[in-house]
Amino acid sequence: MSQVSYRQSFIALEQWLRGQLLAGEQFSLAYSAEDSQFIRFNHGLVRQASEVRQIEATVRLISNQRHASESLNLTGDADSDCARLTQTLAQLRELLAILPADPYLQLDHQAFESHRESAGNLPDAAQLIEQVTALSDGLDMVGIYAGGPMYRGFASSWGAHGWHAAVSASLDFSLYHANGEAVKITYAASEWDAGDLAAQFAQGREQLIHLGKPRKPLAPGQYRTYLAPAALNSIIGTLRGGFSARALNTRRSPLQALQLGTASFSPQLNLSERASTGLEPLFSSEGSLRQDQTLVERGQLAGQLVSSRSAREYGLPANGVDDAEHPSSLVMAGGDLPTNEVLQALGTGLYIGNLWYLNYSDVGSARITGLTRFASFWVEDGQIVAPIDTMRFDDSLYAMLGDNLLALTREQSLRISTRTFMHRDAQTVLLPGALIDRFTLTL
Template sequence: MPLQAEPFFAFAEQIFSQLQGDEQLFLSLDGERSDFVRLNRNRVRQAGAVQTQQLGLTLVDSERQIEGSCDLSGDVDADRSLALALVQQLRERIPHLPADPYLNLDQTPSHSHRALEAELPPAAEAIANLSDQADGLDLVGIYAAGEIASGLASSIGHRHWHQSHSFNLDWSCYLDGDKAVKDSYSGFDWQVSAVRERIERQRERLAVMARPTKQIEPGQYRAFLAPAAMEELLDMLAWGGFGLRDHRTQQTPLLRLAKGELSLSPMLSLIEDHSRGLAPGFTAEGFLKPEQVALIEQGRFGQCLADARSAKEYGEAVNAADEFPESLALAAGRLPTDQALSALDTGLYIGNLWYSNWSDRNACRITGMTRFGTFWVERGELIAPLAVMRFDDSLYRLLGDQLEALTQERELRLSAETYDGRSTASALLPGALVSSLNLTL
């Protein structure tokens, strides 16, 4: 079956025609056509292409539901027989299940179609461009690019399709040992000039990395957090920070913010931007997501993310497929990125943070490590690489009274996860200047 809306909807109609009695069936299709290239020492070590289609089925009858899935081969007749056989298996099992009190399906037929186009070069051309720019460097990374599609059809009458093309280049340039500078480039429009600028910046920072490592004592330091470092912090915040169930059960690390006992910086406005994201604008239950959900507004808590089950349990409207952000956007600030180091003056430039975890969830306190691309800065200049340090600090501080500025420019960061197919998660983030970051060892 082609990875297109109309063939999928026609296929779904054939399956729906075999339903019995009061059965309802939701069919979801997730597919991709992607090129993957792995590089080591600036040479291609592995290259290949992936084409997959997976069909998900949710059969509903008498307030009971049961799910199943199968991989499709592309042969319509064989795939139809496979899907009908799976429906029969689900039909035989569903009478043995209890009624589901939180079953929540959109009973109103709806339609949507969205296709995000991109200017993507052939994989060989993109990699040749990268390798030419990185000549002489020990570059290690992965390039993934291509088409991702998601479809939903139901016997109720839902017909939704979301299709996008994107690329994601995630790499590091090594000096020696564990000394490296990491970068990434992702989006919908491949620009040779953007690759060149990133590689030139890495060469400059590798030259600083070659200097003797600077050791500093534990304590509080001014710091500039690059967008990649901000992404690590916000990923932690997304772990229970915005889900409706986490808030209603008072397990969220943002409980004091939600209660109004504490606030973050008025510069901080965070939204779930479904209108921009790679993720589909509909849920598996047929609900349409709103264009945006205001999570934090000028430092104060806004709305929770409510999936279908939590919405049913707590009597709220559905506004997300899952109760964690998929398409985060942090509002830009006023600090030009090219003035970030001079605004920092003396302190830490942190390119990335690693191995983060909660050290005190109730206090929204996070611990983790600096690693690649962390430098000591004096008078606005990169002076030396820093030895790996552990930080331990509360986001109420870092994103609260210690937040001095956010950059005017934001970086679109697409998830590099490929565990169960290429991820559609993304974040649009500025860098952040903070008055103090607590280093513990």
């Protein structure tokens, strides 16, 4: 199916649903589709290549302060899809007859027209395979490429209509040393750049050489540390639910101390949800127009993510996010440190390429724990000298990103979600690397 065909199938569903409503009924239709190419590599060669074309629709039926919804897979053929929707509507009406009224049902009855299509520029499968196999020559490379257009739509009986098309891709891969150690790299873009990908492979080759050196054992303690963007992304990821209005108002957010003014981040830290620049649509799956929202400004809490339900429950202005109230187009502002001067600025200390298994050891104080992983090194006098053993860290976000934050890199790295369970994801994070004065390793 072409982009035009996907949009036409969405419009056909919308028009059909409008003609099926009974007196007092309203509907919303959330549409999600993708036309994706998946290529799996092993030992730098293609192990599996496949294409996935799928459409999922979520229909919500509302009547007398009651609502019920159902998600179903569709084909793109109007006749067969409408036949399936006929059965779905019948089931939803049966549910509405027995459901109690929802006192917090907050419908955004704003009529809007939103249309955004980002063309992007991706290689075809043959070009991608040629690039990757050439760059992987002589390497034990394992990874998966996922790319192509994604489509989102929303329509409702109160006049909302949104359509969004975006193209993106990611190559998530590891380069293995003969000793079993690995360098993990994720290259993501909507405008694919073979030169940028080659630079990532070149850096990986260099780090593989260092992984072959004898390991340096480290004692627990505090170390001057550089967190590469992938590692910092893992740390920022622990805050995904922290900006939720529901979590903040029920004191379940890890940022409650920031909200109460008893803790703060460094003035260098600025975080915002940028719906206008991300790959997600400008409308939510619940029919609200998403807005840009400053979340942290100069280290202080400056905003929160408020769904329509939380808006009603807590008396707050909504800003168009879904009920989960998580950021989907997060941007962390860069600083003044050039990336090519990171090792010199670090001097002697830790270069951490990745972190994993992160979790909270104390939610109230925003304290997290996890393990170093992949391409983490000991640096002396601005030179990588040895890989380190896997170490556990346990530290507060207010320490790492507060008093101990020395600098942020000037350049930012785009991270596009690599989640492909059920369907590809379009969430993005744009962020720099971070130089930290004291990073606490516990064992």
